Amino acid sequence: MPASLSSAYGMTLDDWIEWMAEHDQSKFRAKQVVQWLFLKRVTSFDEMTNLSQSLREELKKEFTIGLLPSVRLTGSQDTTRKFLFRLSDDRLIETVKIPANANFDGDRSGRITLCVSSQVGCAYDCKFCASGLAGFTRNLTAGEIVGQVMTAEHETGDSIRNIVFMGMGEPLANLTQLTKALTILNADWGMNLGARHMTVSTSGLAPQIEKLAKIPMQIRLAISLHGATDEVREQIMPVNKKYPIQRLFQALDVWMAHKKQMVTFEYILIEGVNDSLEQAAILAKRAKSLHAKVNLIPYNTVEGLPWKRPDIPQQDAFLKVLSKANITATIRREKGHDIDAACGQLRLQEEGDWLAVPTSPEK
Ligand code: SAH
Numbered sequence: 001m002p003a004s005l006s007s008a009y010g011m012t013l014d015d016w017i018e019w020m021a022e023h024d025q026s027k028f029r030a031k032q033v034v035q036w037l038f039l040k041r042v043t044s045f046d047e048m049t050n051l052s053q054s055l056r057e058e059l060k061k062e063f064t065i066g067l068l069p070s071v072r073l074t075g076s077q078d079t080t081r082k083f084l085f086r087l088s089d090d091r092l093i094e095t096v097k098i099p100a101n102a103n104f105d106g107d108r109s110g111r112i113t114l115c116v117s118s119q120v121g122c123a124y125d126c127k128f129c130a131s132g133l134a135g136f137t138r139n140l141t142a143g144e145i146v147g148q149v150m151t152a153e154h155e156t157g158d159s160i161r162n163i164v165f166m167g168m169g170e171p172l173a174n175l176t177q178l179t180k181a182l183t184i185l186n187a188d189w190g191m192n193l194g195a196r197h198m199t200v201s202t203s204g205l206a207p208q209i210e211k212l213a214k215i216p217m218q219i220r221l222a223i224s225l226h227g228a229t230d231e232v233r234e235q236i237m238p239v240n241k242k243y244p245i246q247r248l249f250q251a252l253d254v255w256m257a258h259k260k261q262m263v264t265f266e267y268i269l270i271e272g273v274n275d276s277l278e279q280a281a282i283l284a285k286r287a288k289s290l291h292a293k294v295n296l297i298p299y300n301t302v303e304g305l306p307w308k309r310p311d312i313p314q315q316d317a318f319l320k321v322l323s324k325a326n327i328t329a330t331i332r333r334e335k336g337h338d339i340d341a342a343c344g345q346l347r348l349q350e351e352g353d354w355l356a357v358p359t360s361p362e363k
Contacts, residue, residue: 005088007066008037008059009150010143012180013189023058033059034189041154043067064088066147067154083152087144091137093117095148095167097156111197113162116148118178119169124203126224127236128270130302131168140169142180149191164199166222171200172208179215186217195219196261206243206251213251213258221255222264222295223248227274228282236273245286252290263292269318270299271310280321287327294322294329 011019016030029051036048043065045056068085071092075081081097096115122129123136153160163185165171171178182198184190201222202209209221227233233240243251252263265287269275287294296319298309309315315331322329 005062005064007141007143007147008033008063009066009146009184010141010180011063012183013187023055025055029055031189037065038150038190038192041150043154066143066150068144068147068151070151070155073155081156083148083155085148085151087120087140091120093120093140093144093148093168095152097152097158097160111161112158113164114149114152114160115164115166116145117167117169118145118165118171118174122169123173124170125238126203126226127238128226128268128299128302128305128307130305133302133304139174139177142177142184145177145181146184146191149185161193162197162199163193164201164222166199166201170203170205172202172205172212175208175211179212182215182217182219199264201266203237203239204243204248205239206247209248209251210254213255218260220261220264221259222266223252223292224268225265225283225286226268226270228279228286232274232279236270249286249290252292256290263290265292265294266297267294268297268299269310269315270307271314273307275310275314275318277317277321280318281325284322284325284327287322287329288325292327294327296322296329296331298331 013030013034016033017027020027020029032050033048036042040047042048045051045059045063045065048056048059051059068087070083071086072084073081074084079099083095083097085093085095087093094117098113098115100112117140119139120137121135122132125132149160149163152158165178178200182195182200185193185198186195195217196219198217199220199222200212201224203224212219212221224237225233226236227240230240230244233245255263265283267274267283283294286292296315298315299307301308310318319329319331
């Protein structure tokens with residue numbers, strides 16, 4: 001596929017209307033195209049039979065449908081699935097399908113969650129995370145973000161009703177494409193996913209949180225906090241030097257003024273780094289000030305990194321400090337650990353490396 005073709009999934013209805021106008025076509029054609037894409041789920045332009053042959057040819061000159069070729073689908077014993085997708089420039093990204101009984105936030109709604117990537121690699125260099133190890137390559141386009149969801153549905157036959165931007169990359173460092181993707185995922189002409197079922201997770205880019213607060217969609221926000229004081233957070237998250245906790249909380253006030261949803265703090269428990277009960281008490285205070293929920297995540301080991309999770313009594317003691325302070329807090333039941341699909345285990349893959357990993361492909 002020539003790299004110059006763009007993904008049809010990255011076009012909003014307004015983009016299609018504009019494109020049709022430029023090609024002397026009516027607005028109605030734009031509606032037909034999005035119906036073929038998102039409702040009828042065609043996999044080629046030739047299936048768009050109510051468009052003229054010449055219009056289909058014009059479309060083919062500029063676009064691909066946008067399904068992502070899947071290099072590999074790995075299955076975990078707990079029915080988590082990890083996809084490795086190839087992009088048009090041969091870069092690889094990972095997307096994880098999480099079973100209905102194990103959703104982010106302890107959601108028991110029976111919805112399947114897809115954990116999507118927003119960038120190839122990541123520039124933020126969190127010390128505990130696999131995704132940043134090989135640095136940053138590029139932003140994903142809106143088409144590549146929507147493409148992950150469309151392809152996961154296409155390949156598994158499942159209906160994905162929850163999306164978390166917790167795969168590879170920092171979504172708020174790719175705000176333009178993120179916002180466009182959210183629009184397409186949410187639109188009734190698009191994937192028609194409720195905004196409340198989409199969670200953007202960030203390492204804490206304060207100015208971008210303020211910008212995202214102003215988009216008119218009731219999406220959810222998760223903050224990767226991982227330290228309750230600047231001293232602790234700074235050791236493991238260099239972004240904290242740029243946006244210290246006080247600056248981050250200013251941004252969260254702006255968020256709260258615009259959105260009805262509670263914010264979630266994600267807090268990885270790393271032994272001897274951020275798991276003291278003193279940190280728990282400060283975290284409780286911070287969560288209370290914002291009416292935020294806390295998601296505790298026992299650290300998932302990453303090959304080549306020295307960190308490990310505290311033992312279960314320490315995890316429980318940390319949780320207890322939060323519950324005693326009346327904070328809604330859960331320890332996330334991890335999924336997909338056995339296939340390196342758990343949080344923070346998604347990393348830049350060389351195809352050769354990936355294929356060398358023993359896996360149990362599902363399809
Ligand atoms: N850059 C965004 C999106 C990535 S989300 C963010 O930082 O929020 C991935 C989540 O997994 C983040 O909360 C991240 O901090 C967490 N994470 C990273 N490495 C992890 C690890 N080894 N174990 C558990 N969680 C990890």
